[in-house]
Amino acid sequence: MAEHQHEPVPYKTFILIWVVLLVLTVVTIAVSRIQLDALNIWVALAIASIKSSLVVFIFMHLRQESKLFKIGLVTLLVIVAIFIGLTFTDVLYR
Amino acid sequence: MSIEHRDDTGARFGMWLFLYTEVILFSGLFILYAMALAKYPQEFAEASHKLNIYFGTINTIVLLTSSLTIALAITAIQRNKIKQTLTLCIVTIVLAIVFLINKYFEWSAEISHGIYPGSNHMAELGPGITAFFNLYYFTAGLHGVHILIGGTLIGVVAAMVAKGKVTSDRYTLLENSALYWHLVDLVWIFLFPLYYLIL
Known part of the structure; x- marks a missing residue:
């Protein structure tokens, strides 16, 4: 196996x-x-x-997965943070 | 020994990548929500009070429990307990159906009160409350579609478990369906406080 x-x-x-x-x-x-x-x-x-x-x-089961999976999650969170953050730099200062 | 290409870890990683795109899809809706909330805080609180917190809470418990049962199903198949795996899959599907039945009653009650996109009653309530309910119906609706897809997927995989096509040696399909199901749960974990619990 x-x-x-x-x-x-x-x-x-x-x-x-x-x-x-x-x-x-x-x-x-x-x-x-x-x-x-x-x-x-x-x-x-x-x-x-x-x-x-x-x-x-x-x-x-992310705890059991390899580092690659965890890096993927961090990447996603950074992308979403940029997505939200940049939107709000516009929305808050209109 | 048969030569066969097989990469379970790769298959799981592919599923995770797909789930990331799902998160980005829903995060777009949550950004719209955040923007509208910043603009209409009072109206959002008022609109949130019109939602039935009991339906929301019951559905939260239903979904968390279904996430548990499908997680247990993975352990069951790893231990080669096929009967238990099938039972746990079926319980998950039943909970998915319970969730949708709840949603049916919840939405029926709201629609009968004239709360639905484009209704005359909504026009009277003004733009803030309308924004809240439009987003509510769209986000919860898209989430409901995911419940339908996830439940169907688990049903198909459960049939494959019964036929011996998904086994304790090869269960990535069940794992990936479970991952999808957990994503549905994750979306609801954010949707519930944001829509039902605003003060």
Whole structure:
């Protein structure tokens, strides 16, 4: 067998991550009911980012993948940041 | 020994590259959202209150759980537990259907209240609220199409597992379908707070 295959991730790990994701969902909803003005949206985005990292690294097995996959993800994030950042240099100063 | 070209890692990387383009597709919609939010903060909060937070929350739980079941299916096939793999795939598909049924009831309620793109009621509500709902229907609609595609894909691969074409030795197809399914979950993780939870 030339193909390298991943070690199976135990069921327990996945279930634990699922519980954390549900807890974070409850936290997002709870925090969203408190008036924090502009901060609300940043807290929501921060929690969503934590949730997506859990999905990407554990559920999607990125943790087990080679460096190439991780470089790909960083590249994507940089592209999206440029995409959003450049748009806002226009939108905010109109 | 048969000579056969095979590159599982390459196949997975190809799937990841495709998913990156999907992220860029959705990020375009999120940029539009951010621009409209910057312009109409009050109207967005008002419009968000018209969405049913219960539907949103239930669908969040449904999707997170379906992500779990398809992740478990990968472990099951790696351990050569074919029956478990099939059960987990079917549970994932059922959850996808539950999500879409919820969406049907949610949208029916909204449309019956006159909230849909181009309605007279929307024209009365003004440009900010209209922008919110147009983006809401488009983003959630595109996401719904992804649910449909992902669910179908998992169904096809599950049939191949049942026929023994996808096995514990060769399961990249199931892995890639699962990756697609997780992307659908990722989009919803951002969509839910941004549309349902604005104060």
